[in-house]
Amino acid sequence: MTHAASFDLEEELQKKLKASCGISTSSIDALQMRIVDEKLKATCTLPSGSSDMNGAVRQWLSADPFAPCYVFARLEPEVWLLASFVPDGAAVRQKMLYSAGRESVRKAVGAFARVVEVHWASLDE
DSSP, rough: TTTTTEEEEEEHHHHHHHHTTSSSSEEEEEEEEEETTTTEEEEEEEETTTHHHHHHHHHHHHHHHSSOOOEEEEETTTTEEEEEOOOOSSSSHHHHHHHHHHHHHHHHHHTEEEEEEEEETTTOO
């Protein structure tokens, strides 16, 4: 794999991204994405109107604190946070995959929403 790796989005993830940004009738406030078998896959979602987004996201990350992921979360009605969580303790191959896949995620979510990006390496950040 080269540094310019590109990952496809699973069809279910594409639907969730469209729904979360108001392109269809349902919506969500946050979702977690992981690279599984060279594809981006939604692994957790938080329904719209949930009261504790920070707690839910912290719980997702705490479930496996050494597993990298991306988190897509609503900041404002039309502004979303795209967070790359790549812990220092993650396997080197995983760090490389998530670094290379960040552009694929950026393009995928940028097609549906205005995005603010952050990067985390620890749950304390």
